[in-house]
Amino acid sequence: MGYSAFYLLVFSCYVGSLYAGFFAHALPTEGMTLLVFKEAVADPHGALAGWNASHSSPCNWTGIWCDPLSKKVISIDLAGKGLSGVLVAELGSLKKLHRMYLHYNNFYGGIPLQLANCTRMRALSLHHNNFSGIIPPQFGNFSLLQALYLHNNHLSGPIPMTFGNLNAIRNLDLSYNTLNGSIPSELGNLSNVVNLNLSYNQLSGPVPSNGVLSKFGNGSFFGNIQLCGSEGFSACSPPSSAPVSVNNLVAPSNPGTSKGAHRLSTLAIAGICIGAFLLFKAVCILTLLWRWSKIRNHKEINVGNGGKLVMFQGGTSMSSSRDLLKGIGKLERKDVIGEGGYGVVYKLVQKDSNVFAVKKLKHCLESVRGFEAELETLGSIKHRNLVKLMGYCTSSTVKLLIYEFLPNGTLGQLLYGQGSDVKPLEWPIRHGIALGVARGLAYLHHDCNPRIIHRDITASNVLLDANLQAHITDFGLARILGLYDTHVTATVAGTFGYIAPEYAEGGRATDKIDVYSFGVVLLELLSRKRPADGNDGEDLGLAAWARRLHESGKGGDIVEKYLRVTAPLEELQTAVLVALSCISKKPENRPSMKQVVEYLEMDELHLSTAATSQITETAEGGECKPDELRGVMIQ
Numbered sequence: 137m138g139y140s141a142f143y144l145l146v147f148s149c150y151v152g153s154l155y156a157g158f159f160a161h162a163l164p165t166e167g168m169t170l171l172v173f174k175e176a177v178a179d180p181h182g183a184l185a186g187w188n189a190s191h192s193s194p195c196n197w198t199g200i201w202c203d204p205l206s207k208k209v210i211s212i213d214l215a216g217k218g219l220s221g222v223l224v225a226e227l228g229s230l231k232k233l234h235r236m237y238l239h240y241n242n243f244y245g246g247i248p249l250q251l252a253n254c255t256r257m258r259a260l261s262l263h264h265n266n267f268s269g270i271i272p273p274q275f276g277n278f279s280l281l282q283a284l285y286l287h288n289n290h291l292s293g294p295i296p297m298t299f300g301n302l303n304a305i306r307n308l309d310l311s312y313n314t315l316n317g318s319i320p321s322e323l324g325n326l327s328n329v330v331n332l333n334l335s336y337n338q339l340s341g342p343v344p345s346n347g348v349l350s351k352f353g354n355g356s357f358f359g360n361i362q363l364c365g366s367e368g369f370s371a372c373s374p375p376s377s378a379p380v381s382v383n384n385l386v387a388p389s390n391p392g393t394s395k396g397a398h399r400l401s402t403l404a405i406a407g408i409c410i411g412a413f414l415l416f417k418a419v420c421i422l423t424l425l426w427r428w429s430k431i432r433n434h435k436e437i438n439v440g441n442g443g444k445l446v447m448f449q450g451g452t453s454m455s456s457s458r459d460l461l462k463g464i465g466k467l468e469r470k471d472v473i474g475e476g477g478y479g480v481v482y483k484l485v486q487k488d489s490n491v492f493a494v495k496k497l498k499h500c501l502e503s504v505r506g507f508e509a510e511l512e513t514l515g516s517i518k519h520r521n522l523v524k525l526m527g528y529c530t531s532s533t534v535k536l537l538i539y540e541f542l543p544n545g546t547l548g549q550l551l552y553g554q555g556s557d558v559k560p561l562e563w564p565i566r567h568g569i570a571l572g573v574a575r576g577l578a579y580l581h582h583d584c585n586p587r588i589i590h591r592d593i594t595a596s597n598v599l600l601d602a603n604l605q606a607h608i609t610d611f612g613l614a615r616i617l618g619l620y621d622t623h624v625t626a627t628v629a630g631t632f633g634y635i636a637p638e639y640a641e642g643g644r645a646t647d648k649i650d651v652y653s654f655g656v657v658l659l660e661l662l663s664r665k666r667p668a669d670g671n672d673g674e675d676l677g678l679a680a681w682a683r684r685l686h687e688s689g690k691g692g693d694i695v696e697k698y699l700r701v702t703a704p705l706e707e708l709q710t711a712v713l714v715a716l717s718c719i720s721k722k723p724e725n726r727p728s729m730k731q732v733v734e735y736l737e738m739d740e741l742h743l744s745t746a747a748t749s750q751i752t753e754t755a756e757g758g759e760c761k762p763d764e765l766r767g768v769m770i771q
Contacts, residue, residue, distance in 0.1 A: 166209050167194040169226045177221030177243075180469050183214065208232035215261070216240040216475045223267075228253040235259040235668070239285065240475040242266055247291075249274045259283040259668055261632075263309065264475070267291060271310070276301045283632055283668070287311040287333065294318075295334070300325045307632055307640075309333040311359075316340065319357070324349045331632075331640045335359045342372050353642050446508070447527035447538070448515035459486060464494060464529065464536065474546070476596060478613050483541060491541040492526060496534060507535070514612045517584065521576030523599055523609040539609065543602055547657070548595035550604075551664055563703030565604055566661040570711065571736045572606030573598055577654060578729040580611055581647045588612050589645050593653035594631045594667070595660055633667025633677060637721055648723035654732065655679070655718025662711055664696045679719040686716055710735065 163171075167189075174184045187197050194209060195202035201211035209230050220242035227236075228250025235258060236251075244266040251260070252274035258281060267289040275284070276298025282305060291313040300322025302308070308329055315337040323332070324347025332352050336359035343349075343363050357363055364372040445457050467482045474481040479497045486492070508530070515525045529536040544550070547569060553559065573593070580588040590597075590611050599607045636652035639645060656667050659678050667678045682694050692700070694715075695708050714735050720726050727735070 163189055163191060164193065164207075166230060167191065169229050170194050170197070170200065170209070172226045173224050176224045177219045179217070179219055181218045181472070183217035183219065203232060206232065211235040211237075213237040214241070218469065218472050218475075219243065223248055223262075225250040227251060230254055232256055235261075237261045239263045239265065244268065246270075247272060247286075251275070252277055255279070257281050258304075261285040262289070264288045269293070271296055271315075273298045275299070278302060280304055282328075283307040285309045285632070287313070289313050291315060295320055295323075295339075297322050299323060302326060303328070305329050307331040310337070311335045313337050318342070319344055319349075319363075321346055321349075323347075330637070331635070332356045339363055351641075355642060444531065445527065445529045446511075448512075448525065456488075459488075460484075460492075460538075461529070467494065474596070476610065478610060479537075493523075493539040493541045495537040495539065497537065510612065511537070517612075519576060519579045521572045521606055521608060522579065522611060523607045542599040542607055544600035544604060546596050547598040547600060547606065547660075550600060551595060551660060552666065560698055561664075563699055563707065566699075567707065567711070567736070569598070569600070569604065569606045570658050570661050571733070573608060573654060573657060574729055574733045574736055576606070576608040576611075577650055578733050580608075581650070581729050587647065589647055590650050590653075591645055592631060592634070593650050593657060594634050595657055596631075598657065631667075633679075636723065638723055646723065647729070648726050651718050651726045651729060651732070652679075652720075652723075654729065655715045655726075658711060658715040658718065659694065662695050662699070662708070662715060682716065682719065691716070710738065 170187060171189055174187050177184075179185070183198055187194070191197075193202070193207060194200050195207060199212055199214040199217070200209055201213070202208060203210050210232055211234055212230075213235070215237045216239070218241065219238075222245040223238070223243050225248040227233075228248060231254065233254040234256055236254075237259070239261045240263075242265060243262070246269035247262065247267050249272035251257075252272060255277065257278050260275075260278075260281065261283065263285040264287075267286070268291065270293035271286065271291055273296035275281075276296055278284075279301070281302055284302070284305060284307070287309045288311070291310070292315065294317035295310065295315055297320045299305075299308070300320060303326070305326055306328050308326070309331070311333040312335070315334075316339065318341035319334065319339055321344040323329075324344055326332075326348050329348055332349075334357050335355070339357070339360040340362035342365035343354075343357055364370050445461055447457070447460075463484050463486055467484060471482040471484070472480055473483045473493070479495045482494045482496070484492045484494050508528070511525070511528050515527070518524070523542065524540040525537060526540055527538040529538065550561065577590065577593065580590060588611055590608065592610060593608070597608060597610050599609050601607060634653040634656045636643075636649040639649045639652075656679055659665070659682050660667060663678070663682075665678055665681075682691075685691055685693050691712055692709075694712055699708060714727075714732060717725070717727055718732065
C-alpha cells in the first residue's frame with residue numbers, strides 16, 4: 137500500500153507539474169486567474185482569442201482595464217460577447233476589481249460567493265444570463281458597491297438580509313428571477329438607493345414600508361402574486377392563531393472507527409486528491425468543448441410551420457421571401473452580432489448578397505394583431521438617422537424584426553474598441569454622429585404622430601453606416617412591448633448611466649428622458665468615458681462627474697485631451713454646454729431635441745441671447761450663467 141501511494145503521489149506531482157508548466161510564464165498572477173476564467177468558458181466569437189499566456193500583462197487584453205500605476209485589474213467588461221460557461225471562483229482573487237460587466241451572455245451555474253472577496257467592487261452586472269442557485273449572502277459585505285444587476289437569470293432562494301448593509305448602493309435590480317421568501321425589511325436601510333426592482337419573482341408576505349422602501353411604488357414589486365399589504369396588492373391575512381408544534385429531530389451520533397481500523401497513509405490521500413482534481417479539470421474541459429461544439433452547430437431560430445413574413449421597403453418576390461425564411465432558419469450562434477434588452481441580433485447574408493440584421497425578440501408576445509399594427513406604423517417611418525425596419529416575421533414560436541444592416545457596428549464599439557484597438561477619433565466625425573442622433577430623436581419627438589419616446593438611447597443603440605453616419609435603432613420597441621404589459625409605466629426601461637433621475641424614481645416617461653440620455657451620449661463623444669465611469673472611480677456616473685467638474689469651474693476637463701489640441705475650441709465649448717443642459721436634473725430645464733439640433737448646427741460661438749440662456753441653464757437651475765462661460769473654456 138505504501139509503495140502504491142508513493143507512486144501515485146509521484147505520478148500526480150508529475151502531471152501537476154505539466155499542468156502548471158503550461159501556464160508558467162512571466163504573466164502575473166492576475167493574468168493567470170483570467171486564463172482560468174477563459175479556460176472555463178466557450179468563446180464562439182473569439183472575443184478572448186487575444187488572451188495569451190505568453191503576454192507579460194493582461195492589461196491590453198480585450199475587455200480588461202488596469203490601474204495605470206499598480207497595473208492591477210480594475211475592470212472586466214465582456215458584456216454581450218456570446219460567452220458560455222461557469223463563472224470560476226478564482227475571480228475572487230482580483231482584489232482591486234472595481235467593475236465586472238458580464239451581462240448578455242450565457243453563463244450558467246451558481247454565482248461564486250468568492251466574488252465577495254473583491255471588496256472594492258463598485259458595479260457588478262450579471263443580468264441576462266442563466267445563473268441559478270442562491271444569491272451569495274456574502275455580497276452584503278460590498279461596502280462600496282453602487283450598482284448590482286442580477287435580473288433576468290434563474291436565481292432562487294431568499295433575498296439576503298445582509299443586503300441591508302449595502303450602504304453605497306444606488307441601483308439594485310433582482311427582477312425576473314425565481315427568488316422566494318419575504319422582502320427583508322433591512323432593505324429599508326439603503327438610504328442611497330434610487331432604483332430598486334424586485335419585480336417578477338416569487339416573493340411573498342407583506343411589502344415592507346420602512347425607511348427608503350416607502351418611496352417605491354408597486355412597480356418595484358409587481359409580478360410577485362403572493363405579496364400583500366402595499367398599494368396594488370391584496371390585503372395581508374391575519375396570522376393564524378392555531379398552535380404550531382415543532383419536532384426537534386436529533387440525528388443519531390455516528391460512532392467513529394476504531395484506532396486499529398485500516399487507514400490510508402497521508403501520501404496516498406494527497407496523491408488521490410491531486411489525481412482526482414486533475415481528472416476533474418480534464419472532464420470539465422472536455423465537457424465544455426463538447427458544449428461549445430453543440431453551441432456552434434445549434435440552429436438559433438425555429439420559425440416553425442405557418443410563419444408569416446411581411447416586408448415593407450419595396451417588398452420582395454415570393455421566391456425572395458422563401459429564400460429569406462430559409463436563411464433565417466439557418467442562423468447559428470456564430471451569426472450573432474449583438475444582444476440588447478429587447479433581443480438577440482443576427483447578421484443574415486443572402487445568396488443575392490443582400491445583408492439584413494435580424495432581431496429575435498426575447499419576449500414572445502401571444503397577441504399578434506396589435507403587434508403587427510404597430511410594426512406597420514414603424515415600417516412606414518423613414519429618416520436618414522433612423523435604422524430602417526425592412527419587415528418582420530411572426531409565428532407561434534418566435535417574433536422577428538428585420539432591419540437594414542449597417543456595417544460599422546455601434547457607437548460604443550467605435551468609442552471604446554477592443555483594448556489596444558482604440559484609435560484616435562477626429563472631432564468632425566464625433567460632431568456628425570452627435571448631430572445625426574439629435575436629428576433622429578427630433579424626428580421621433582416632433583414629426584411622428586403620435587410622437588415616439590425611445591426610452592433607451594445609448595451608445596449601443598446608435599449604429600454606424602459605411603460613412604460613419606449615425607442611425608438610431610430600437611425606436612418604438614418600448615411602446616410595442618408595452619402594449620402587452622399594463623404596468624409598463626411603473627417599470628423603468630433603459631440602461632444604467634443613461635436614465636434620467638426623475639424616470640429612475642418612477643416618474644412618467646416624457647421626451648425629456650430621451651434628452652437626458654442624449655446628453656450622456658454627447659458626454660461620451662466628448663470625453664470618451666463610459667456612462668458608468670466617474671473620475672478615478674469616485675462616482676459611478678458620467679453625468680454626475682461632468683456636473684461636478686462644471687460646478688468646480690473645470691468644465692473644460694470634460695473634453696478628452698486629444699480633442700483639446702486638435703478640434704476647434706469654440707465648437708467644443710458649445711458641445712459641452714449642450715451636454716450640460718441636456719443632463720439637467722430638472723426636466724423642465726432641458727432643451728427640446730429640436731433646440732439641440734439648432735445648437736449643434738450653429739457655426740459661431742456667439743449664440744443668440746435666448747439660445748445662450750436656455751443652453752446654459754444646468755443641473756441646479758442655472759448656475760452656469762452666460763458671463764461665467766470660463767467654467768467650460770477649453771484650455
